[in-house]
Amino acid sequence: xxxxxxxxxxxxxxxxxxxxxxxxxxxxxxxxxxxxxxxxxxxxxxxxxxxxxxxxxxxxxxxxxxxxxxxxxxxxxxxxxxxxxxxxxxxxxxxxxxxxxxxxxxxxxxxxxxxxxxxxxxxxxxxxxxxxxxxxxxxxxxxxxxxxxxxxxxxxxxxxxxxxxxxxxxxxxxxxxxxxxxxxxxxxxxxxxxxxxxxxxxxxxxxxxxxxxxxxxxxxxxxxxxxxxxxxxxxxxxxxxxxxxxxxxxxxxx
Amino acid sequence: xxxxxxxxxxxxxxxxxxxxxxxxxxxxxxxxxxxxxxxxxxxxxxxxxxxxxxxxxxxxxxxxxxxxxxxxxxxxxxxxxxxxxxxxxxxxxxxxxxxxxxxxxxxxxxxxxxxxxxxxxxxxxxxxxxxxxxxxxxxxxxxxxxxxxxxxxxxxxxxxxxxxxxxxxxxxxxxxxxxxxxxxxxxxxxxxxxxxxxxxxxxxxxxxxxxxxxxxxxxxxxxxxxxxxxxxxxxxxxxxxxxxxxxxxxxxxxxxxxxxxxxxxxxxxxxxxxxxxxxxxxxxxxxxxxxxxxxxxxxxxxxxxxxxxxxxxxxxxxxxx
Numbered sequence: 271x272x273x274x275x276x277x278x279x280x281x282x283x284x285x286x287x288x289x290x291x292x293x294x295x296x297x298x299x300x301x302x303x304x305x306x307x308x309x310x311x312x313x314x315x316x317x318x319x320x321x322x323x324x325x326x327x328x329x330x331x332x333x334x335x336x337x338x339x340x341x342x343x344x345x346x347x348x349x350x351x352x353x354x355x356x357x358x359x360x361x362x363x364x365x366x367x368x369x370x371x372x373x374x375x376x377x378x379x380x381x382x383x384x385x386x387x388x389x390x391x392x393x394x395x396x397x398x399x400x401x402x403x404x405x406x407x408x409x410x411x412x413x414x415x416x417x418x419x420x421x422x423x424x425x426x427x428x429x430x431x432x433x434x435x436x437x438x439x440x441x442x443x444x445x446x447x448x449x450x451x452x453x454x455x456x457x458x459x460x461x462x463x464x465x466x467x468x469x470x471x472x473x474x475x476x477x478x479x480x481x482x483x484x485x486x487x488x489x490x491x492x493x494x495x496x497x498x499x500x501x502x503x504x505x506x507x508x509x510x511x512x513x514x515x516x517x518x519x520x521x522x523x524x
Numbered sequence: 525x526x527x528x529x530x531x532x533x534x535x536x537x538x539x540x541x542x543x544x545x546x547x548x549x550x551x552x553x554x555x556x557x558x559x560x561x562x563x564x565x566x567x568x569x570x571x572x573x574x575x576x577x578x579x580x581x582x583x584x585x586x587x588x589x590x591x592x593x594x595x596x597x598x599x600x601x602x603x604x605x606x607x608x609x610x611x612x613x614x615x616x617x618x619x620x621x622x623x624x625x626x627x628x629x630x631x632x633x634x635x636x637x638x639x640x641x642x643x644x645x646x647x648x649x650x651x652x653x654x655x656x657x658x659x660x661x662x663x664x665x666x667x668x669x670x671x672x673x674x675x676x677x678x679x680x681x682x683x684x685x686x687x688x689x690x691x692x693x694x695x696x697x698x699x700x701x702x703x704x705x706x707x708x709x710x711x712x713x714x715x716x717x718x719x720x721x722x723x724x725x726x727x728x729x730x731x732x733x734x735x736x737x738x739x740x741x742x743x744x745x746x747x748x749x750x751x752x753x754x755x756x757x758x759x760x761x762x763x764x765x766x767x768x769x770x771x772x773x774x775x776x777x778x779x780x781x782x783x784x785x786x787x788x789x790x791x792x793x794x795x796x797x798x799x800x801x802x803x804x805x806x807x808x809x810x811x812x813x814x815x816x817x818x819x820x821x822x823x824x825x826x827x828x829x830x831x832x833x834x835x836x837x838x839x840x841x842x843x844x845x
Binding site: 276279280283284287290291294295357358359361362363364365366367368523 | 578579580600603604606607608610612613614615616618619623627628630631632633659675676679
């Protein structure tokens, strides 16, 4: 078999392994579903009444919740990578000459699959409590594409963090850091309401253009330059994640 | 016995972590075929040696070859020839036994159907057929180790490294694993295992290398080492301090242990009645110097005491360095 075919098979095997393990890790799966749904209910029913966004709050907040859900879930990649490291699985795979790319791609692709399912379910709950997206298939497709890119980029970067962390607990701390990134953005409240210094960060951080794009695409309103910014940010983060994890893998596993 | 290059060749291998010298110009050879034990206490450098051979750790200097391939320059060829079962069974808790093995067999390059057949054959061979469909999370310690060993054989390696394969197992599981390791060697695989237990090395290994502080302290067959260090020791308690001192002087080099406070001297014995009788007659011809004797199994400590002149007080090795 050619080198490429061998690597391809190994990647496919690693993907199906990670998907299977994700499917069976019920605790993590529930957390990544229940947490965003609870947050959504919290924002819509407890805080939402007091937040003025110019439309029904549920309509405003859903894109942010979707992103929070996807980001948190994708960050979980760090935990699974660190677990593989600390439990010796990566060393076993290295002595079997399984490539770094195959090992990490398994985790990343499983993360994308897992988070697509999770976001779909969160979206369904959103619709149940009154979120009414516009019917525009192409824009939906664009939104889905952007979300996949976002999850892919966060997952690769998380894999790199997973290679840095010494214990799964440390890696799990990182996932909470990622979960907080959407707060200082336009996810839950319009940035105009924030103090100037937070606002400066909120307007220019990578999550904001993704949320603005999702909001525009799902509600069929003008998106302006947000998708271009979002693409630039997350293609960049994706590249960073891939390069960084390759370097860290070599350093940590030799 | 297989022919061709030696299974393992180390020359002047050196590895340090900061100020800690783990391997100190270690040179050794393991012939192809059979079981070879690396015996030593924690911190002797056993795990580091195995990790270098398994391409997981880079040595600072020196060369290491496995099945004729250099571990640094021909890493891929080395990886095709070897497998490693470490101190912690590296398996997916969330997958079943058969899923773990099939996955690893696929990664080792087998087709889907060949991988399933290989998994089934290994489960059969390691007595895991009944547990095959259960998730590994539910396995006992012994079953995990057996599955781990099975997992290390999916790719039909020619050299298998086992890093403390029975540490933490109950005596029955240890016994079972020993049988499996013996079978492996009979099937033509070269096994290099590390152990802290003299008994294990004695039971399994054709040849034993004793490591001490990253150096080779002794090498030979179990019989050779036993002749040198004594399989068992005869502990003699002397009537009084005078008798103790006289006996100690008379015995000189033959004393392997001395404890003046308890007036106790030890010499090596094979443990048989004729040998003990002969030793007693020899050491205490008047028959009133020795008041009590005990025959004890020689421990790794005894070997080390004899080899290094001091007990195994080496600092604890950090797991997996």
